[in-house]
Amino acid sequence: MTITSDGPAVSPHNTPRGPAPKSRGFFSLVLEALVTQRIVLLGVLIVLVLIIMSVLDGMGMLSGAFNADYLAAALINLVPLAMLGLAQLLVILSGLGGIDLSVGSMVSLTGVIFGFAYGIWGWEFFPALMLAILAGAACGAINGSLVSYVGFPPLIATLATYYAFRSIALVISNQKPVNSIEIQNFYSAAQAIELPLIGGSLPLVPLGIFTFLIPCVIVVWLLLNKTGFGQRVYALGTNNVAAIWSGINVKTNRMAVYVLSGVISGLVAVVTVAQFASARPDAGTSGNGMALPSITIAVLGGVAIMGGIGRVSGIVLATLLIVWVNAGILLAFPGNDGTQFQLLALGLVLILASLLNGLTKRKYGGI
C-alpha cells in the first residue's frame, strides 16, 4: 500500500471499495488496516496482551509467573476451542443464518459414546475414535437435513437438537461420567510433550495441538481454500439464490457443512475425554457450554454472521487471543474472581468485536 498517492493519479493498487483515497496520512491507513484486516487487529491485540501481562508480571502484580511455560501450558485450552471455532466457521460461512448451537451437546453425546466404546466395551483406540467421528457425523446429519432439506432456520434446528442431544447424553450415561481405568490412562494423550529436535530450548507443548488441532486446521484450510467444495460454501453464504442459479447443489453442500461440524465435535469430544481423564455427559454443556465460546471466537475472528466472509487464520488467532487473555486473567485475579472476570472479558470482547464488524461494514464496505 502506498502511503501518499497525490491527486487523481491512477493508483498502483485497485481499491474497489470505499471512497477513493486521495492523500491519506499514515495513521488513517493503519486504522483502515486494523479495522478491515481482522488478522492485523488480532495480531496487534495478542502482542498488546502479552506486553501488558509481562509488565504486570514485572511489577509483581500477578499471582504466578507469566512466562513462556505458562503460555504454552495454557494452549491446552486452545485445542477444543479452536476446533469448535472452525466448526462454527464452516456453518456460519454457509449463510442463511447458519449457526450451530448444538456443538456442545454433540461433544457431550459423542464423548459419552466414545467413553463407552473405549472405556467399557474395550475397543481399541482407532475404532473408538472412528465411532466418535461417525456419531458426530450422524448428529450433524440430523442438523443438516433439518436445515437444508426441511428448511428449518438453523437457530431453531440446532436449538432443538441442543436439547435432544444433551438429554440423550445424560440419559444413556445415567448422569454418571465414564471413568474406567482405560479412560484414566487415556490422559496421556493430553499431556504436554517436549518437541523433538529443537524441543530442549522450548517450553512443553500440549500433545493435542499436534495430534488434533494442527491436522484439523490444515484440513479445514485446504477444504475451504483449495477445493471446489470450499468455493461452493463461500458462494452459498454470499448469495444463496445466485448459488442455486449457478448450478450448485445448494442442499447437499449446506448439509455437508453441518455434518463437518458434527465430525469436528466428535473429535473435540475425544480431546475433552483425554483432558478430563473422564467421559463426562455434561462435558460440552456444563456452565455456559461450548457453543457460546465457539460462536464468540468465530465473530471475533472476523466471520460475518450473515455468511460468506471468514478465514481459518482469523479463527486460530482469535482463539489464541481468548486463551491467553483468560490465562492472564487467572493470574491477575486468583480464585473465583478469575473465572468471573473471564466472563466479563468474553462478553466485552464479543460486543466490541461485533460493533467493530458493524462499523467496518458501514465505513469500508465489508471486512
Added chain:
Amino acid sequence: MTIDQRSAPAAAQRATARRILPPPVTGQEIVLVGVIAVLWILLGLFTPAFLSPSSIQPLLVSVAPVALIGVGMTFIIITAGIDVSVAGAIMLCAVITAKSLVDSNLPLLPAVGLSIAVGLALGMLNGVLTAYGRVHAIIITFGTANVFQFLALRVFGSSTVNGIPSTFDVFGRGEAGRTLGIPHSFAITVLVVAAGWWYLRHTAGGRHLFAIGGNANAARLAGIKVQPRVMMAYGLTGALVGLASCFFIASGTSTLDQAVGSGQELAVIAATVIGGTSILGGRGSVIGTLLGAVLVQTVTSGVTQLGWPTQLANLFVGIFIIVAVGTDLLRERARRKA
C-alpha cells in the same frame, strides 16, 4: 397496515370498509390446545394424581415466569431479533432484589419496582446496542449475557443470598400465593399476555413490529421509526424479566443461589417458537407463547410424575420444537403455493 394478507386483492377491496385484522387465533394455537389437551388426558390416565389441583397449581406457577418473559421474547422475535441474555438478566435482577430484600427489608411494591427497573435498564442496553449498533441481535445478546452474568456473580460475592424475607410469598407456590385456587403469578402472566395480544393485534405500534420483522427497510420507508420500536421491544423484555425474577425468588426457599435463571433463555425461546412465532420475524402471537410454555412445563412435570429420568424432558422439548416448527413450515409452504 397488515402483514398477514392471505388474499391481498379481496382484502384491499374491503380495506375501505373496515380494518383488516389477522384472525384472532392462529392455526398453531388451535393445534397446541389440542396437543396439551391430549397430553393432560393421557397423563391423567397414567398418573391419576396429575389432574388434581395440587399438581396443576405448581405447574401453572412454573409456567408463569417463562410465559411472562416469553411475551417480551415474542415481541423481539416478531421484529426478527432474539435475546439470549435472559438468563444473565434474571440472575442479576434476582440477586439485586434479593439482596435489597435482605438488607433493607423492602416492602412488596418497591421491591417489585426495583426489580423491574433493573430489568428495564438491562433490556434497554440490549435494545440500544441492537437497534443502533446494527449488529445481529444474537451476537450482542450473547455478549451482554456474559456481562450480566459477571455483574450478578460479583453481587453474589461467591456465596448464596440467605434469609430472604417472605415478602414475595404472594407470588409463590404456597397458600399465600393463590386466590380462589388460582396462583397470583399465573394470573398476572395471563393479564400481561392479554395486554400483549391486544397491543400486537389492535394498535399501530404492534402492527409496526410485524412490519419491521417482515422487512425492516420497507418499514422504514413506510415511515415507521424502526430503531425506537426495536429498542422498546428489548426494553419490554427486560422489564418482564425483572417481574419474572420476583417469581423466581418466590419459587425458591429463603435462599437464592447462583443457578437462578440458568437455561431460562433457551426455555423461553423454545416456548416462543413452539407457540408459532417465526424466528425469521414478521409472524407470531403471545397466546401461542403462553401455550408453548404450558406445553413445555407439562412435559417436564409429566416426565417427573411418570418416574422417567428427569433429563428425558429435554429430549421431548427438542422434539416438540422440531414438530411445532416443522408443521408451521409445511403450512407456510402450502400457503405460498395456494
